Amino acid sequence: MPATTFDMTVPRPYALLAELTYRCPLHCPYCSNPTHARNGGELTTDEWKRVVREAASLGVLQIGFSGGEPLVRHDLAELIRAAREASLYTNLITSGIGLDDDRVRTLRDAGLDSVQLSFQSDEAEIADEIAGARAHQRKLDVAAKVRAAGIPLSLNFVIHRRNIDRLANMIELAERLGAERVELANVQFYGWAFLNRAALLPTREQVDRAREIATAAKARLAGRIDIFYVLPDYYEARPKPCLNGWGERYLTVNPIGDVLPCPTASSAIPDLHFENVRGHALDWIWRESESFNRFRGTEWMPEPCRSCPQKEIDFGGCRCQAALLTGSAANADPVCTLSPNRRIVDAVLYNLNSSSDHPPDWTYRVSPKAIH
Amino acid sequence: MPIEINNAAQARLAKGVRLQNDSATGKSVLLFPEGIVELNETAHEILTRCDGRTLSEIVRGLAEEYDSNVAALAADVRETIADLHQRKLIELT
Numbered sequence: 001m002p003a004t005t006f007d008m009t010v011p012r013p014y015a016l017l018a019e020l021t022y023r024c025p026l027h028c029p030y031c032s033n034p035t036h037a038r039n040g041g042e043l044t045t046d047e048w049k050r051v052v053r054e055a056a057s058l059g060v061l062q063i064g065f066s067g068g069e070p071l072v073r074h075d076l077a078e079l080i081r082a083a084r085e086a087s088l089y090t091n092l093i094t095s096g097i098g099l100d101d102d103r104v105r106t107l108r109d110a111g112l113d114s115v116q117l118s119f120q121s122d123e124a125e126i127a128d129e130i131a132g133a134r135a136h137q138r139k140l141d142v143a144a145k146v147r148a149a150g151i152p153l154s155l156n157f158v159i160h161r162r163n164i165d166r167l168a169n170m171i172e173l174a175e176r177l178g179a180e181r182v183e184l185a186n187v188q189f190y191g192w193a194f195l196n197r198a199a200l201l202p203t204r205e206q207v208d209r210a211r212e213i214a215t216a217a218k219a220r221l222a223g224r225i226d227i228f229y230v231l232p233d234y235y236e237a238r239p240k241p242c243l244n245g246w247g248e249r250y251l252t253v254n255p256i257g258d259v260l261p262c263p264t265a266s267s268a269i270p271d272l273h274f275e276n277v278r279g280h281a282l283d284w285i286w287r288e289s290e291s292f293n294r295f296r297g298t299e300w301m302p303e304p305c306r307s308c309p310q311k312e313i314d315f316g317g318c319r320c321q322a323a324l325l326t327g328s329a330a331n332a333d334p335v336c337t338l339s340p341n342r343r344i345v346d347a348v349l350y351n352l353n354s355s356s357d358h359p360p361d362w363t364y365r366v367s368p369k370a371i372h
Numbered sequence: 373m374p375i376e377i378n379n380a381a382q383a384r385l386a387k388g389v390r391l392q393n394d395s396a397t398g399k400s401v402l403l404f405p406e407g408i409v410e411l412n413e414t415a416h417e418i419l420t421r422c423d424g425r426t427l428s429e430i431v432r433g434l435a436e437e438y439d440s441n442v443a444a445l446a447a448d449v450r451e452t453i454a455d456l457h458q459r460k461l462i463e464l465t
Contacts, residue, residue, distance in 0.1 A: 012396050014408060059396035061408055087392060089403035114388050114405040152388030154405055180388065180460070181405055226460065228406075 010287045010296075012059035016088075017252040017263055018048065020076070021068040022368045025097045027132030028120065029362035030158045030200055031192040033068065034267035039368035041256045045075040047277065049082045051253055054282035056086035060251075064091045064116075068255065071098040077110040084111030091116060093156070096142035097135060104145045115146045116154040116183070122169035130162060132364040143177045154181035159210065159232075160200040161359055167210050171217045174225060184214055185230035190264035190320055192365045197348070199362035204353050207232050234345050238310065239317025239333035246295035246319060251286060253277060259285045261292055261319075268320035269329045295319050295329070302330060304338045381464040383422040383430065383453055389461050391419050402461055409461070418452050422462055427453065 022037040063083045070076055071094055083090045093116045119139055120127035127136035146153050155174045159167065174182040189197050214229040221227060233240050243250050243262055252260040257277040260266055266274055272294060275285045286292055298311050305316040317333020325334045326341045334341035385391060390403045400416040402409040411419060421430045431449050435442045456462040
């Protein structure tokens, strides 16, 4: 296709995930960041501001500042201000470490619309063990500061074998802290979490109980707290509608400026080349690049997806999961029971659920290695 | 669960909810954490008036501006506000 063709069928993105850095004070073994991230070469303040403006003119309405821990960037307030100037709705996705009274006020005054604060569990002992750092008490303090500043607060929990039995307590914590929204996300296996899968995957019994607790809490708290329960996809029969389709609504820019259809794509799909904002305009990358078009729509699908009535509903599931588990990103997500590769997932579940052994130890996430 | 809304209830955008124009479509949208709702023209006209005005005031204002039937408008306004209130996008006091 000649580069001058303006393809009217290309969708517009609604949300940009801005991964400002992979540096992080916590060491959570479920982190979805790449295990081989390198430190250095991060985009500068001016480069991020350009990305923000270009995203807004592409149609993006929401931006999530994430990482790593976005608070380690000293230009965060400046970037929030730039996003607000471009009329974006600004979300901070944070561990809370580094958020004191002054900083909360500065970010609010820069126009921060919402804070999503991660918690590892409901109480310090387990939470700090999971985070690999003494963080829980500081997070409780941060939640209070965010509330006092009048910024809407979401609590984000990643649920896995070691904390899933405390789900009800986590929901209680969200009520106690006055959160407007809670995300209870069963761990998805990418990055560090994929490496630590054997330690993190809950048992079928745990998953069944958690589902009941989440469903009941959702009904009980309707109209007060919005509860988003992310399903444990290995235990499902159909895959998640990942990103609502590749290159349909979302884009991610990682710390060094690579533009990704999905934050885990660069590590999960190493044979796909991703463009960088230093080399191309965001608009071109979104519309024209090979990486964004490779799995767009339904034409790329092999069987069993191609003839499946669900293909416009789940889009064949997750490309990264297909790549990690089957070796090819073009395969159906092996979580799907119609996939010839479902046995890979079943074997993992069988090994776990037929054994009474303690789960193995996990490997803590380490901060990216500095380039010398 | 249908909620009875008093005509004297004051309507405001809930905390963290923003009403703005979507320059890609020219339409009005509500933005909130992890969510976007696209509004039709009627909903847009109602929401621009959710600044602490009561339900009756909103209906009266719209009836004057569009010279339309108050009863029909009142039902529209009530339905839109009830829906958005249930989704926690509008606060009623």
